[in-house]
Amino acid sequence: MKQRLITAVIAGAAFVTLVIIGEWPFTLLMIALASVAMGELIRMKQMKLLSPMSFLSFILMWLLLIPEKMTSLEWLHVHKLELFLLLIVVLLALTVVTKNSFTFDDVGFIVLASVYTGLGFHYFIYTRFLDDGLFLLFFILILVWSTDSGAYFAGRSFGKHKLWPEISPKKTIEGAIGGILVAFLIGITYVLFVPIFDSWFITVLFIFVVSVTGQLGDLVESALKRHYSVKDSGQVLPGHGGILDRFDSLIFVMPILYLLGLI
Structure with missing residues (x-):
């Protein structure tokens, strides 16, 4: 109970402080929290954190998470949503390339997990900058x-x-x-x-x-x-x-x- 209270006070104070500060410190906090949350989902699924599939999971999540004004994909001549959809196609193709050692269920998990964490924390950032x-x-x-x-x-x-x-x-x-x-x-x-x-x-x-x-x-x-x-x-x-x-x-x-x- 004592440990729980200490954690709540310290983490809560740090979080509220960064909410008040806003700007880059708050945005970076949201990116860090979303990345940790994505890692937690990957571990639940018992996927290796250091693997190409996990890396793609983070990329998909970051595409949804990071505000448009902070990232520019003009050099790729592609919109973030288009790249997101393209990566889903790549994941589906990998089910064939890997002969189903990487399955359709794995694709579904990665896409849904990236949407769950990416959009959830994205709208934290969106709301703070209203x-x-x-x-x-x-x-x-x-x-x-x-x-x-x-x-x-x-x-x-x-x-x-x-x-x-x-x-x-x-x-x-x-x-x-x-x-x-x-x-x-x-x-x-x-x-x-x-x-x-x-x-x-x-x-x-x-x-x-x-x-x-x-x-x-x-x-x-x-x-x-x-x-x-x-x-x-x-x-x-x-x-x-x-x-x-x-x-x-x-x-x-x-x-x-x-x-x-x-x-």
Whole structure:
């Protein structure tokens, strides 16, 4: 418990500081976190980290992750998305070249893992550099953290009905509802001091979407770990597991907010 608390304080303070600083330090942090998270997925799959396939996995992820303004592929006369699709074709061709020692399932894993981590962390960067990005990103962080805390304490105090025991045996329906209620309590308090949206309808919708999809993102990572029979995604954060264990909710929330036009 002491180790967990120390890690939370140090890592949390460093993360918040870089969020506030923004610019290159924050962008480099997101690239580093996404790269570690991709490595965690590769290890779950039991692929060799130092291999051509892993290298291609990182390339695909970085293509989605790094903002357009930071990379220029004009010398290749190709757009980043076109290169992404071309590399998928190369991966599919490798299933033939390797006589299925590298399989279609491996291709699917690499593509989906790169999209999962690449786009998730990409929209961190995207949101931070919006005009009101600092306050908006803090709003999202506060909502996710308050949902997690509310779900934990509500589940411990009132939890009786399992939410999805096949995926996450400890989570309860009461905990999930408690997480949403706490997110609304903390979220409404935040916007009273730091107005984010002009409409209360959008504010309420935003809080609900973040709280619900954040919990869904947590379940997605739980399903992933259960599938690969691992307890934690990694050990980079003592007492807390890996980067995916800490950012599973957030990297699921960010693309959904973008797709819904809420960021």
